[in-house]
Amino acid sequence: MTARSAPAYRRPADSDSGAFFKVAAILLGLLVSVVGFFALMMWADAREARDDTAAAQASGRAPAQDAAALDPAVDHNVALPLDSFAGVVPENAQQLAEAHKATDAALPPVPAGDLVKVEMTLKDMVVEVAPGVKYNTWAFDGHGAPGPIVHAREGQTVEMTLVNGGAIPHSIDFHAARIAPDVAFRDIDPGESFTFRFKADDPGVFMYHCGTKPVLAHIANGMYGAIVVDPAKPLPQADREYVLVASEWYLDGAGIDAPASLNMDKARAMAPDWTTFNGYANQYVTHPLTAKPGETVRFYVVAAGPTLDTDFHVVGTIFDRAWVNAAVTNAPQNGVQTVLVPAGGGGVFDVKIDEPGLYPFVSHAFAHVDLGQVGLLEVAGTK
Numbered sequence: 001m002t003a004r005s006a007p008a009y010r011r012p013a014d015s016d017s018g019a020f021f022k023v024a025a026i027l028l029g030l031l032v033s034v035v036g037f038f039a040l041m042m043w044a045d046a047r048e049a050r051d052d053t054a055a056a057q058a059s060g061r062a063p064a065q066d067a068a069a070l071d072p073a074v075d076h077n078v079a080l081p082l083d084s085f086a087g088v089v090p091e092n093a094q095q096l097a098e099a100h101k102a103t104d105a106a107l108p109p110v111p112a113g114d115l116v117k118v119e120m121t122l123k124d125m126v127v128e129v130a131p132g133v134k135y136n137t138w139a140f141d142g143h144g145a146p147g148p149i150v151h152a153r154e155g156q157t158v159e160m161t162l163v164n165g166g167a168i169p170h171s172i173d174f175h176a177a178r179i180a181p182d183v184a185f186r187d188i189d190p191g192e193s194f195t196f197r198f199k200a201d202d203p204g205v206f207m208y209h210c211g212t213k214p215v216l217a218h219i220a221n222g223m224y225g226a227i228v229v230d231p232a233k234p235l236p237q238a239d240r241e242y243v244l245v246a247s248e249w250y251l252d253g254a255g256i257d258a259p260a261s262l263n264m265d266k267a268r269a270m271a272p273d274w275t276t277f278n279g280y281a282n283q284y285v286t287h288p289l290t291a292k293p294g295e296t297v298r299f300y301v302v303a304a305g306p307t308l309d310t311d312f313h314v315v316g317t318i319f320d321r322a323w324v325n326a327a328v329t330n331a332p333q334n335g336v337q338t339v340l341v342p343a344g345g346g347g348v349f350d351v352k353i354d355e356p357g358l359y360p361f362v363s364h365a366f367a368h369v370d371l372g373q374v375g376l377l378e379v380a381g382t383k
C-alpha cells in the first residue's frame with residue numbers, strides 16, 4: 001500500500017466519536033460471541049483427537065500423523081549433503097583425454113529416397129563421461145550416449161526400429177513425430193524389437209529419448225540423441241554442420257576404480273558431477289571442431305538434460321543467425337550473443353568467423369563450463 005492511500009483508513013474524526021463508540025461496542029459484543037464459539041469448537045476437536053489417540057493406542061495402531069515416522073520406506077536423510085565427484089579425474093587425465101576418440105559431431109548426409117530407415121539397439125554398457133571416469137549407461141550399441149544422429153528431410157518418412165538389448169524395458173520418444181505416444185513410444189521388453197513410422201513434416205532439430213518411467217533415470221543413464229529434419233525450403237548454405245547434444249551426469253562414485261552408476265538423489269537435486277557436449281566432458285577442447293576463416297559454421301544444439309537447460313554461446317563471435325527453439329520455418333534472429341536451449345528443446349546457430357583462432361563454445365551458465373560443457377572451434381587455414 002502506498003502512503004497516498006493511507007487517509008482512507010484513518011480513524012473517524014472527533015465529531016463522530018459518539019457514533020464510533022456505539023459501533024465499537026456492538027462489534028466488541030459480536031467478537032466475544034465469535035471467539036466463544038471457536039473456543040468451544042477447539043475444545044471439542046481436542047477432545048476428539050485425544051479420544052482417537054487413546055483408541056489407536058488401545059488397538060496398537062499409531063495415530064495417522066506418526067505413521068510416516070514408523071515407515072521404514074520413508075527416507076529422512078534427504079537433506080544430507082550429496083558427495084560430489086565433479087572434476088575428480090585420475091592423474092593421467094590429460095593423456096587419457098588426448099587418447100580418447102572424440103564423438104563425431106559432423107551432421108551425416110540425408111539418406112536418399114522417401115524412407116529413412118533407422119535401427120537402434122539399446123545396450124547396457126560402460127562408457128567414459130570424462131577422462132578416466134567410467135559410467136554404467138543404458139545407451140546405444142555402437143554409439144554409447146548420445147545415440148546416433150538421425151538426419152531426414154521434411155516430407156520423408158522415418159522408419160524407426162528399436163531393439164531392446166538391455167536388461168529392463170525401454171522405449172523411444174521422438175520429439176519430431178506427431179504420433180500417439182501410447183502406441184509408438186510404448187515400452188519394449190528386453191530381447192524384443194518394435195518398429196514404427198512417422199512422417200518428418202516438422203523441420204528443425206529435435207531430441208529423442210527413452211520415455212520409460214522413471215524418465216529421469218533413463219535419460220540420466222544416457223538414453224537420448226538428436227534428429228535433424230531439414231526444411232523443404234533449404235536454410236542458407238553452410239560450410240560445416242555440427243550437432244551438439246548437451247547433457248548432465250549424476251554419479252554415485254568417482255568412476256575411476258569402478259564404473260559409477262546413477263545417483264538418483266543428485267539427479268532429483270539437479271546437482272550433476274559432469275556436464276557434457278556429446279557425452280564426454282571437454283572432448284572438443286582436446287579435439288577441437290574445425291572451420292576455415294570465412295566459412296559459415298552451423299551448430300544444431302539439443303539440450304537432452306535430463307533436467308538442465310543450456311545457454312549456448314560462442315566466445316569471440318556473435319550468432320549471425322539463430323533459429324531460436326529450432327523454429328527453422330521462421331526467420332532467424334540476427335546478431336544474438338547467447339540463446340537458451342531448454343531441456344528437451346533445440347536451437348540452430350550460424351557463425352561466420354573471419355579471424356583465425358580458437359573460439360570456445362559453451363553453455364554460458366558457467367557451472368556447466370566448470371563441469372565440462374565446453375568445446376573449441378578452431379578456425380584456421382584458408383578457405
Ligand code: CU
Binds near residue numbers: 138171223
Ligand atoms: Cu530406457
Ligand code: CU
Binds near residue numbers: 173175209344
Ligand atoms: Cu521428451
